[in-house]
Structure formats: structure tokens, C-alpha cells
Amino acid sequence: MADSSIQQILVAETVNAVKSLYSADIPDTQISLQETRKEFEGQFTIVVFPVTRFSKKSPEQTGQDIGEFLQNAIEDVVSFNVIKGFLNVVLSDDYWIKLLNNTISSEEFGVFPATSKRIMxxxxxxxxxxxxxxxxxxxxxxxxxxxxxxxxxxxxxxxxxxxxxxxxxxxxxxxxxxxxxxxxxxxxxxxxxxxxxxxxxxxxxxxxxxxxxxxxxxxxxxxxxxxxxxxxxxxxxxxxxxxxxxxxxxxxxxxxxxxxxxxxxxxxxxxxxxxxxxxxxxxxxxxxxxxxxxxxxxxxxxxxxxxxxxxxxxxxxxxxxxxxxxxxxxxxxxxxxxxxxxxxxxxxxxxxxxxxxxxxxxxxxxxxxxxxxxxxxxxxxxxxxxxxxxxLPSGKMKSREGTVVDADDLMAEMVETAQTRTEELGKTEGFSDEEKQALYRTIGMGALKYFLLKVDPKKRLLFDPNESVDFQGHTGPFIQYTHARIKSILRKADYVDTNTTADIKNITVFERDLVQALGNYPNVIAVAAREFSPAHLANYAYELAKLYNKFYHEVSVLKADDAVEKAFRLKLSFATAKIIKHSMNLLGITVPEQM
Incomplete structure (x- = not known):
């Protein structure tokens, strides 16, 4: 099941539930499925209000009926809860473990199969x-x-x-x-x-x-x-x-x-x-x-x-x-x-x-x-x-002719700003001069690109060079630093990727949230493509970096309780670094291996 889309399975079985329980045919387009809000238990939520016209029951009772049907029909649905007209579905730890091992860790993950279609x-x-x-x-x-x-x-x-x-x-x-x-x-x-x-x-x-x-x-x-x-x-x-x-x-x-x-x-x-x-x-x-x-x-x-x-x-x-x-x-x-x-x-x-x-x-x-x-x-x-x-904030940027900001001048200034901020934070210890210059360029250009791409294209935006090179904010350098941190952890562990992990049975909520976010990556690419908006991808990369940092602070990776936990967490770290790198590359942004 981990190789199939759980979202598609949940929708299809909800359609079957309506047919079986209430003798009604409902198109799958009328089934509203979304990620469960963080304050409730569950990973996916089905909106059951549209089904009440067939069930002739209250939204709560309708949700209870469908929840029981799904729990019987889908092995990985271990429990559910109903809040008003919202059915929250809880998936097994085993589902998320298989998703990481069998789907996210595959070479093809995040790249759609080639079509014969062309776009200019x-x-x-x-x-x-x-x-x-x-x-x-x-x-x-x-x-x-x-x-x-x-x-x-x-x-x-x-x-x-x-x-x-x-x-x-x-x-x-x-x-x-x-x-x-x-x-x-x-x-x-x-x-x-x-x-x-x-x-x-x-x-x-x-x-x-x-x-x-x-x-x-x-x-x-x-x-x-x-x-x-x-x-x-x-x-x-x-x-x-x-x-x-x-x-x-x-x-x-x-x-x-x-x-x-x-x-x-x-x-x-x-x-x-x-x-x-x-x-x-x-x-x-x-x-x-x-x-x-x-x-x-x-x-x-x-x-x-x-x-x-x-x-x-x-x-x-x-x-x-x-x-x-x-x-x-x-x-x-x-x-x-x-x-x-x-x-x-x-x-x-x-x-x-x-x-x-x-x-x-x-x-x-x-x-x-x-x-x-x-x-x-x-x-x-x-x-x-x-x-x-x-x-631009007035006075923040020199312009060649006093009217427009020259692209070359702006890029040079971004690299200078990145150098100043990086040196202030002492993030270049052990780097050669050549490596330092490459890093300043990677951070400066990453800051510029991310800041301009994280906003919906239709919106006018105010570009603040200093704000863009903030290692703690909603910025490119924050995501780049997260990637470098993960790579550092993997180097310390001498990690080599394998397609399976040790036989882990249970995972923490922090691991599950991270796997769920990784599993959503293809959907984010599809939405970003169809809406012609790199902002979806930029904001996804930021949320993924935030989730990883939360995971890193809440559970120990290198000092896990046993070898089984450590293997799983290293594999999860490796997959996160890979998706951060892939998503940032689609934005034209390079991520450093160390900083």
C-alpha cells in the first residue's frame, strides 16, 4: 500500500462507503480530502457534510459510519475521530515507515514520468x-x-x-x-x-x-x-x-x-x-x-x-x-x-x-x-x-543611473552582504579562501532568489537585501543551513543510503510529520507547475526545513536509544536533505554541503 497514493485510496474507499452504506453514487471529485489540522489527532481529514444528503443522518453520525467503513476496508487506517462534520483518519506507523522505505527513498521520487507533451x-x-x-x-x-x-x-x-x-x-x-x-x-x-x-x-x-x-x-x-x-x-x-x-x-x-x-x-x-x-x-x-x-x-x-x-x-x-x-x-x-x-x-x-x-x-x-x-x-x-x-527600501541599494538597480550591481552586493553575515556568525571555520568565496556566492544568490520566488508571482514585493540573508528567518540561507546541518550529521555517522532500514515498529510524532511532509512533495510539484508558481515549492522547502529542525531538537539522531532507531532517523535525515536539495534546485538555488 505504501507504493500507492493513500489519498487516492481514501477517496476511492469513501466513494465505496457512500455506495455501500447509503446506496448512493457520488463522484470522487465531490470527496474533499485535506491534511488534518495540527490541533487534532490524525493525518488526513474527510469533509462529510456533502454526504449527509444521502445518509439522512447528522454529520457526526455520518462521519462515524464512514470512519468504521474505512477502518475495516483499509489496513493502514488504525483509528479515527469525528469533530462535527470532519472525519480525521489516523494511519499506522507501519504505513509511514513503508512510505519512507519504498517510495520516498526511491530514485524516481519527486520526478514525474516523461510525457510526450511539450511546453515553451x-x-x-x-x-x-x-x-x-x-x-x-x-x-x-x-x-x-x-x-x-x-x-x-x-x-x-x-x-x-x-x-x-x-x-x-x-x-x-x-x-x-x-x-x-x-x-x-x-x-x-x-x-x-x-x-x-x-x-x-x-x-x-x-x-x-x-x-x-x-x-x-x-x-x-x-x-x-x-x-x-x-x-x-x-x-x-x-x-x-x-x-x-x-x-x-x-x-x-x-x-x-x-x-x-x-x-x-x-x-x-x-x-x-x-x-x-x-x-x-x-x-x-x-x-x-x-x-x-x-x-x-x-x-x-x-x-x-x-x-x-x-x-x-x-x-x-x-x-x-x-x-x-x-x-x-x-x-x-x-x-x-x-x-x-x-x-x-x-x-x-x-x-x-x-x-x-x-x-x-x-x-x-x-x-x-x-x-x-x-x-x-x-x-x-x-x-x-x-x-x-x-x-527596494529607499537608499538601500546603489543604482548605476539613479533610476533602476542594475542586476550585476545587485548580485555583487548580495554576495558582499552574505560574506559579512556569514563571517559575523563564524560559519566558515576550516574553509579555504576559495571555498569561502564559493560559499558567499551560494548564500548571497540563494538569498536573492529565494526572497523573490517565495512570493506569489502576481504580488508586488519589497525586496530587502539584509532581511533576505537571515539565517533564522523565512529565507534561503535558513534552508541552506538546514541542508548543511543534515549533511554534517550524515558525515559524522558515515551514513551510506540503503533502500531499507532496520525493522523499526514505532515512530514518534516528529518523525511521522516529517515523513508525511516528504511524501507530499510530488503533489507540491504538480500544484506549482499547474499554477505556474514557484512560491508553492519555495514555501514547501521552508516548512520542510522547519520540520526537520523541530525533529532534530526533539529526538536524538546520532545518540538514539538503539541501532534500529538510529538507522531510521539517519535514513529520514538523508531523504530530507535530498528533497531540500531537489526542491531548491528547481528554484535555481544551490545548497551547500557544509557551512
């Missing part, structure tokens, strides 16, 4: 005119973690990055470098390529604002000055040349983009994220026009007198939406329609996830609705993983 997770999507910032960090961590969770859930996963490498903003950096750069390169300046290009984007903005002020002083309005400033006109001309294939402009564009990609590569490597497929807007910006024609042919779109193409979504509670300008040029939605089709044509995935901030909620509602109206069967598999902004 598109995340990061940076502009090539500036470096990545704090908002990009949340985006990248969410995308990478969701991809890893779906991989564990049995899907073939494609991690995609659509890079915005064309447009007026790119030309601004190029033009400023031409005018003010004096041939500066990443090599000559010592700057990462993305930082160098971002520097010239800022230089453009400064010079452009100065021109606007000059024109306003000459009597032009704000809007006229913004339009007529020589710099913006030159940038627009550069974009036209780029679109016309001007060799000199294209050459400069390629050079500066390569600088940026090299810089992004360093940042991605530091963040620990990766991609299987890159799309570039310079390749996709002309896509979608075929789909516009298809929509006109199907009367999904309509033309206005100026030749522009629209869709009327007012009956869906949205607006009229422009999908192609009157001069035949694309708007963002045009190329997004085309890129969605391209992605499906290339990979044929069942699900396609867009990790994009919540300021784009309306855009994705429109995009997905248009694709459904066009009859794209795959449109039902599209999902916008919308996430909230990240705020």
Missing part, C-alpha cells in the same frame, strides 16, 4: 540598449524556475528568449556612441558590453533633453521640441536606414549588439539561467502580415477608410484594436501574432507561457483572444505569467 516558457526578453535590472532578475528567476518545475513534472521544456534588438531605442544608443564614443569599446573601457551600450543610451537622453530645452527657449511647445530635436530626427533616420539595409548602420548595429550579448551572457551565467532557443525581433518584426490577411479573409478583422486594419473586441469587454497601420507597417500586436504562429510551427507545444510584467496584462488578453477568434487550436494553451514589480 519565454522569459527575459531584454532590450539591447541597456543592461538587465532588478525587474529582469524577477522575470528570469520566475521563467527559469517554472521551466525546471515543468521539466520535473514530466514535460519536454523549451526555454525561449525573445530579444528586442531593433527599434528607435536601439538607434539612440548607436547614434550617441557615434557622436560621443570616440571609438570606445568594452576592451578599451573595461566595461561589460551591456553597460557600455547602456551608458550611451543615457548619454543620448541627456543630450536630447538639452536640445528640447533649447528649442523650448526658442518658443516651441514641449511636444514640438520633442519632435523637432535634431538628435531624435537623426535616430529616426538611422532606423529608416537600418530597415532599408544600409551596410554601415547594419554593421554598427551588429557590433554593438554583440557587445550587449556578451554582457548579457555574463549576467545570465551569474544568475544561473539558460535558454534553448533565442528569437530576435530583427528577424520577427515583419511577421504577422499573413495572419492579418487571414483574419480579413475570415471577417475577423476589418479595414477602415485609411487602409488600417482593426479588430472589434467591444463585445468581449475590450476595445477596438489596431492590428496593421494604414501604410502597411506593423504594430507590436502584428509581430506578436506572427511570432506566436512561428513558435507553434517550430515546436508544436501544448502550452506556451509568456513571463511578462503585469503592465502588459491587457496586451496579452487581446493577443490570446485574437488568436482564438482566428481559430488557432493551440491558442487555448497560451498563458501570460503576469508578475508584479519589485520595490
Amino acid at each position: 516558457v519565454e522569459y527575459s526578453s531584454p532590450n539591447t540598449n541597456k543592461p538587465l535590472h532588478l525587474g529582469h532578475i524577477r522575470n528570469n528567476l520566475l521563467g527559469f524556475s517554472v521551466a525546471e518545475i515543468w521539466k520535473a513534472y514530466g514535460y519536454d521544456v523549451v526555454k525561449a528568449n525573445l530579444i528586442n534588438d531593433r527599434g528607435i531605442h536601439i538607434c539612440k544608443s548607436m547614434l550617441a556612441w557615434q557622436k560621443f564614443g570616440n571609438g570606445e569599446t568594452p576592451e578599451s573601457s573595461g566595461l561589460k558590453g551591456d553597460h557600455l551600450v547602456g551608458k550611451y543610451y543615457v548619454e543620448f537622453d541627456k543630450a536630447y533633453k538639452a536640445e528640447i530645452e533649447t528649442l523650448k527657449a526658442d518658443g516651441q511647445t514641449e511636444e514640438e521640441a520633442k519632435r523637432n530635436a535634431p538628435l531624435i530626427q537623426e535616430a529616426q533616420q538611422m532606423l529608416q536606414k537600418w530597415e532599408a539595409g544600409d551596410e554601415a548602420v547594419i554593421s554598427l548595429w551588429k557590433t554593438m549588439n554583440e557587445w550587449v550579448y556578451a554582457g548579457f551572457g555574463v549576467t545570465y551565467n551569474s544568475l544561473g539561467v539558460s535558454f534553448n532557443k533565442f528569437y530576435y525581433e530583427s528577424d520577427t518584426y515583419l511577421l504577422g502580415k499573413d495572419i492579418i490577411q487571414e483574419g480579413l479573409d475570415k471577417n475577423v478583422f476589418f479595414k477602415k477608410e485609411d487602409g488600417s486594419v482593426w479588430i472589434d473586441l467591444t463585445s468581449d469587454g475590450l476595445d477596438e484594436k489596431l492590428v496593421l497601420r494604414g501604410d502597411g507597417t506593423s504594430v507590436y500586436i502584428t509581430q506578436d501574432l506572427g511570432t506566436a504562429q512561428l513558435k507553434f510551427d517550430e515546436f508544436g507545444m501544448e502550452e506556451s507561457i509568456y513571463v511578462v510584467g503585469n503592465e502588459q496584462d491587457y496586451h496579452f488578453k487581446v493577443l490570446f483572444l485574437i488568436l482564438k477568434k482566428l481559430g488557432k487550436a493551440w491558442a487555448d494553451g497560451l498563458f501570460h505569467l503576469s508578475y508584479g514589480m519589485v520595490d
Whole structure:
């Protein structure tokens, strides 16, 4: 029985109980099963209120009937109690011992069997005119973690990055470098390529604002000055040349983009994220026009007198939406329609996830609705993983340009903070300098990632670097330290994992609670995948670490009363460390072997 899901068995036998006791058929979806609240005896609770319409008895008597049925039908149900309309089921110690030995300790535990289904997770999507910032960090961590969770859930996963490498903003950096750069390169300046290009984007903005002020002083309005400033006109001309294939402009564009990609590569490597497929807007910006024609042919779109193409979504509670300008040029939605089709044509995935901030909620509602109206069967598999902004306590972080917090600066500062806190606590005794640096990096990056992933993606969050590196709080370092503590115990015991433990008969409540939490791990992965929320996994890892620390303080592992107890507790410790490591890896977080 330990190899089957006890939850499934309890539900199935409850259905049988209703049929046998009350001659009624009830679908298993109507059986509500949950973990028993800690103040009551039992591990699983069945809500019996919905059954009273068949039993014609009080909730208490109905619970008593079903409890007796389950105790007779399921060997591992040793007792039960009824509190009002809640039937609390108590499972035997033997069930939990077998669960640890036969299921949790297997190599496959926590990894779902591979399916033939495929999912694409598109995340990061940076502009090539500036470096990545704090908002990009949340985006990248969410995308990478969701991809890893779906991989564990049995899907073939494609991690995609659509890079915005064309447009007026790119030309601004190029033009400023031409005018003010004096041939500066990443090599000559010592700057990462993305930082160098971002520097010239800022230089453009400064010079452009100065021109606007000059024109306003000459009597032009704000809007006229913004339009007529020589710099913006030159940038627009550069974009036209780029679109016309001007060799000199294209050459400069390629050079500066390569600088940026090299810089992004360093940042991605530091963040620990990766991609299987890159799309570039310079390749996709002309896509979608075929789909516009298809929509006109199907009367999904309509033309206005100026030749522009629209869709009327007012009956869906949205607006009229422009999908192609009157001069035949694309708007963002045009190329997004085309890129969605391209992605499906290339990979044929069942699900396609867009990790994009919540300021784009309306855009994705429109995009997905248009694709459904066009009859794209795959449109039902599209999902916008919308996430909230990240705020910082004011003055806590330096920012390169005074407006946004640079990703590289933030990561460096997190490692510094981790070093300070770790040294204060004296957790690096016996470490070489190289090992210390690796540990500071592991803790600093673990603190950053965990803090950003433990919150539901939809919520805006306040990131406090100091709070995140707390070895006692709801943090990554607390979980990392728990893992290191378990590994230390296992080393002291010279523990070698085996698939069975000595013939233990009884376990404490602390051991049982820990086994129950471990047994729930696959369910947590499934929920985190289906809800596109790494927060479920992050909070599970924290609760598991807390349970282990409670177990460690309440029962002796290395000085257990006998060899049988010691073997079981070491095996339980080993399984806990394995699940902590696995769950944290799905969040992109490394756990140290010692600290």
C-alpha cells in the first residue's frame, strides 16, 4: 500500500462507503480530502457534510459510519475521530515507515514520468540598449524556475528568449556612441558590453533633453521640441536606414549588439539561467502580415477608410484594436501574432507561457483572444505569467543611473552582504579562501532568489537585501543551513543510503510529520507547475526545513536509544536533505554541503 497514493485510496474507499452504506453514487471529485489540522489527532481529514444528503443522518453520525467503513476496508487506517462534520483518519506507523522505505527513498521520487507533451516558457526578453535590472532578475528567476518545475513534472521544456534588438531605442544608443564614443569599446573601457551600450543610451537622453530645452527657449511647445530635436530626427533616420539595409548602420548595429550579448551572457551565467532557443525581433518584426490577411479573409478583422486594419473586441469587454497601420507597417500586436504562429510551427507545444510584467496584462488578453477568434487550436494553451514589480527600501541599494538597480550591481552586493553575515556568525571555520568565496556566492544568490520566488508571482514585493540573508528567518540561507546541518550529521555517522532500514515498529510524532511532509512533495510539484508558481515549492522547502529542525531538537539522531532507531532517523535525515536539495534546485538555488 505504501507504493500507492493513500489519498487516492481514501477517496476511492469513501466513494465505496457512500455506495455501500447509503446506496448512493457520488463522484470522487465531490470527496474533499485535506491534511488534518495540527490541533487534532490524525493525518488526513474527510469533509462529510456533502454526504449527509444521502445518509439522512447528522454529520457526526455520518462521519462515524464512514470512519468504521474505512477502518475495516483499509489496513493502514488504525483509528479515527469525528469533530462535527470532519472525519480525521489516523494511519499506522507501519504505513509511514513503508512510505519512507519504498517510495520516498526511491530514485524516481519527486520526478514525474516523461510525457510526450511539450511546453515553451519565454522569459527575459531584454532590450539591447541597456543592461538587465532588478525587474529582469524577477522575470528570469520566475521563467527559469517554472521551466525546471515543468521539466520535473514530466514535460519536454523549451526555454525561449525573445530579444528586442531593433527599434528607435536601439538607434539612440548607436547614434550617441557615434557622436560621443570616440571609438570606445568594452576592451578599451573595461566595461561589460551591456553597460557600455547602456551608458550611451543615457548619454543620448541627456543630450536630447538639452536640445528640447533649447528649442523650448526658442518658443516651441514641449511636444514640438520633442519632435523637432535634431538628435531624435537623426535616430529616426538611422532606423529608416537600418530597415532599408544600409551596410554601415547594419554593421554598427551588429557590433554593438554583440557587445550587449556578451554582457548579457555574463549576467545570465551569474544568475544561473539558460535558454534553448533565442528569437530576435530583427528577424520577427515583419511577421504577422499573413495572419492579418487571414483574419480579413475570415471577417475577423476589418479595414477602415485609411487602409488600417482593426479588430472589434467591444463585445468581449475590450476595445477596438489596431492590428496593421494604414501604410502597411506593423504594430507590436502584428509581430506578436506572427511570432506566436512561428513558435507553434517550430515546436508544436501544448502550452506556451509568456513571463511578462503585469503592465502588459491587457496586451496579452487581446493577443490570446485574437488568436482564438482566428481559430488557432493551440491558442487555448497560451498563458501570460503576469508578475508584479519589485520595490527596494529607499537608499538601500546603489543604482548605476539613479533610476533602476542594475542586476550585476545587485548580485555583487548580495554576495558582499552574505560574506559579512556569514563571517559575523563564524560559519566558515576550516574553509579555504576559495571555498569561502564559493560559499558567499551560494548564500548571497540563494538569498536573492529565494526572497523573490517565495512570493506569489502576481504580488508586488519589497525586496530587502539584509532581511533576505537571515539565517533564522523565512529565507534561503535558513534552508541552506538546514541542508548543511543534515549533511554534517550524515558525515559524522558515515551514513551510506540503503533502500531499507532496520525493522523499526514505532515512530514518534516528529518523525511521522516529517515523513508525511516528504511524501507530499510530488503533489507540491504538480500544484506549482499547474499554477505556474514557484512560491508553492519555495514555501514547501521552508516548512520542510522547519520540520526537520523541530525533529532534530526533539529526538536524538546520532545518540538514539538503539541501532534500529538510529538507522531510521539517519535514513529520514538523508531523504530530507535530498528533497531540500531537489526542491531548491528547481528554484535555481544551490545548497551547500557544509557551512
